[in-house]
Amino acid sequence: MHLPPWLAHTLRAQRGPIPWNAVARGALSAGPLLLAAVLVEQTSLGVVAAIAAMLAGINDRPGSRRVSVKRIGAPALAGAIGMVVGTYAGEYLGAVALTVLLTLVGLVAGGISAVGPVASGAGTQLLVASAIGAGMPLPEEGWLRAVCYLGGACWLIALRLVLPTPGAIAGDFRFDGEREAVAGVYDAVAQLLDAVGSERATDRRVALTAALDHAQDALTGPRLRRYASSAAERRLHAQYAAALPLAEAATALAWAAEAVPGRASAGPRRLAAAVRENTHTGPLPAPSRSGPALRALDDALLRAAEAFDRGRGGDLHTRRLTVRALLRSVFGAGGREYGLRVALCFGASVAVAQALHHSHWYGEHQHWYWLPATAVFLVKPDLGPLASRVLCRAAGTVLGALVFAGFALVLPRPEGLIALVAVSGALIPVATRHFAAQTAVVTVLVLALVMVGGEPQASVGRITETLLACAIVLIVGHLPMPGQRGGGVRSRLAAAGGAAQAYLAHVLRETERPAQRGSVQPVLRETSRPVPRVAESAVRGGPTQDTRAEATPTEDTRALRWTLRREAYRSLAEARTAIAHAAAELPALARHSEGADEIVAVLERIVDTTTACAVHLDDSGRLTPEQVRRLTELLDELGRLDEGRGRVGIRLPEIPLAG
Numbered sequence: 001m002h003l004p005p006w007l008a009h010t011l012r013a014q015r016g017p018i019p020w021n022a023v024a025r026g027a028l029s030a031g032p033l034l035l036a037a038v039l040v041e042q043t044s045l046g047v048v049a050a051i052a053a054m055l056a057g058i059n060d061r062p063g064s065r066r067v068s069v070k071r072i073g074a075p076a077l078a079g080a081i082g083m084v085v086g087t088y089a090g091e092y093l094g095a096v097a098l099t100v101l102l103t104l105v106g107l108v109a110g111g112i113s114a115v116g117p118v119a120s121g122a123g124t125q126l127l128v129a130s131a132i133g134a135g136m137p138l139p140e141e142g143w144l145r146a147v148c149y150l151g152g153a154c155w156l157i158a159l160r161l162v163l164p165t166p167g168a169i170a171g172d173f174r175f176d177g178e179r180e181a182v183a184g185v186y187d188a189v190a191q192l193l194d195a196v197g198s199e200r201a202t203d204r205r206v207a208l209t210a211a212l213d214h215a216q217d218a219l220t221g222p223r224l225r226r227y228a229s230s231a232a233e234r235r236l237h238a239q240y241a242a243a244l245p246l247a248e249a250a251t252a253l254a255w256a257a258e259a260v261p262g263r264a265s266a267g268p269r270r271l272a273a274a275v276r277e278n279t280h281t282g283p284l285p286a287p288s289r290s291g292p293a294l295r296a297l298d299d300a301l302l303r304a305a306e307a308f309d310r311g312r313g314g315d316l317h318t319r320r321l322t323v324r325a326l327l328r329s330v331f332g333a334g335g336r337e338y339g340l341r342v343a344l345c346f347g348a349s350v351a352v353a354q355a356l357h358h359s360h361w362y363g364e365h366q367h368w369y370w371l372p373a374t375a376v377f378l379v380k381p382d383l384g385p386l387a388s389r390v391l392c393r394a395a396g397t398v399l400g401a402l403v404f405a406g407f408a409l410v411l412p413r414p415e416g417l418i419a420l421v422a423v424s425g426a427l428i429p430v431a432t433r434h435f436a437a438q439t440a441v442v443t444v445l446v447l448a449l450v451m452v453g454g455e456p457q458a459s460v461g462r463i464t465e466t467l468l469a470c471a472i473v474l475i476v477g478h479l480p481m482p483g484q485r486g487g488g489v490r491s492r493l494a495a496a497g498g499a500a501q502a503y504l505a506h507v508l509r510e511t512e513r514p515a516q517r518g519s520v521q522p523v524l525r526e527t528s529r530p531v532p533r534v535a536e537s538a539v540r541g542g543p544t545q546d547t548r549a550e551a552t553p554t555e556d557t558r559a560l561r562w563t564l565r566r567e568a569y570r571s572l573a574e575a576r577t578a579i580a581h582a583a584a585e586l587p588a589l590a591r592h593s594e595g596a597d598e599i600v601a602v603l604e605r606i607v608d609t610t611t612a613c614a615v616h617l618d619d620s621g622r623l624t625p626e627q628v629r630r631l632t633e634l635l636d637e638l639g640r641l642d643e644g645r646g647r648v649g650i651r652l653p654e655i656p657l658a659g
Helices: 005-011 020-027 030-039 043-058 065-092 095-113 117-135 142-162 173-195 201-219 231-256 262-277 292-310 323-331 333-358 370-379 386-410 415-431 435-452 459-477 487-509 545-551 555-583 587-593 596-620 625-643
Strands: none
Touching: 005 386, 020 043, 020 142, 020 415, 030 043, 030 142, 030 415, 030 435, 043 065, 043 117, 043 142, 043 415, 043 435, 065 095, 065 117, 065 142, 065 173, 065 201, 095 117, 095 323, 095 333, 117 142, 117 333, 117 370, 173 201, 173 231, 173 262, 201 231, 201 555, 231 262, 231 292, 231 555, 231 596, 262 292, 292 596, 323 333, 333 370, 333 459, 333 487, 370 386, 370 459, 386 415, 386 435, 386 459, 415 435, 435 459, 487 555, 487 596, 555 587, 555 596, 596 625
């Protein structure tokens, strides 16, 4: 029996080892902050700081210390702004004006969230903090509440930077996150080599892409200096850069689907161990050099050994996001749809909360933030399918509220509640594996916080408000919207198509270098899109010493190729994630992205084939007839999907091949 996609996604949970270091940070974050505030009789400010620490804990994911500054700090700064806006708007605006203002804030936050994960976290905290600022009246001024909010997040950042990771004993512990990420790349290369020629090869290639993305993110966090400032960091950069040609050669071998010698994966595994232990590589087993990809693998191992010994740094092969690309993300189809959806859901929840507040539904207390804050966590499309999040949020809130009601009957106040906050903070890193579990833990933590701050026990009311928010988001999320639906998937797919186009065009231009010596003939047959004219010498004969020398690209050309390849695979992974989320929506929403997985699958095969072509061009300066045939077939298949885009429901990005 096959479950519907939306239900299967609801029941799915992430797996992995318990992040004990994150558990320790969670225990030392919100609880101690609240305790310190109670001791100095500033309980309300302690509640604000503890809420910020809790939200920062949700963003405290595995990775390097440097990237955690951006991942935690940027959303916290947005949350502080939201706290100021919400506080002063709640004090000086009436119900209608406040609802309109917060709806506009939702529009801005939703558009920003389409940029990427960090921007999405910033949009979330902007909305949650604005709802808390307006719906949780406190005696302090708005600017002071914002300072305390920032202070709570900065406390967790300080813990992240100072506390060593348990078991990190190799080298400078400040870079243990980077070291583990780079070692993970070499492990992924070895696993892909082991899977060459088997059905697991595609999954291993996807895992290699994820490992490279993670390592690249870990090494490119914010820094005070432009370049790596320590020998340990420069060494890690060199080790990461040395992994790129290995990954390229392994991908080419997987594309060829020919079994490789078992010792081929031993070298990358030894390199992974050398990264983790911060030692020299020692002798590396040489793979066979019977083919272009195996020769590329052997050359990459030799260069890696040299890079490990010298450790002089290396290019991370990234390009900064331009202002134009940023604006395209915010104001493009994906950003517009995201912003409108968030604005409508957040604005509707604020309006309902205001109506309940002014009708005294909440009773004696004046706190009405729960309903709009709940809607924020439900409506974010990049965090998961709507139906799944609604079900998990409802179940998690009911469970958390009932658990807290039981604890509230027996725990002493406030010391027992403070201890409950500390325990809940420690559980957040574990609970993030499933949204229902995370919701239950956060519900317990927040209810304990606000009770310490003076709000009466209101578990039943919070359950009712959560169910209201779920209903609002389900209704508004399925309303007809202006323009074509599925904007998030279309924008990710367009970005993936553009990146694949740039990579393919760059690699095929490499065929022009040896072509200058002979006549140029069209090798790729006519398709529905422009194709390059490849030299006759690019598909005839085997490699000679002269042609290999002429085929060798310059370092700058190779660096640009690796940059474009990384961008292509990263954008394809992001498109895959967006498509998977869209496919797990209810049928009314899922139908808008039907067929997108077929397009991205073809794009992935095009990029894989392009990688194999690049490796072969480095070796001989020529494309093989098989490579030309595979490229042509894939382009034809892409053309057929383009003609059927009415069935697919999204616009296929054009991929002209520049000759």
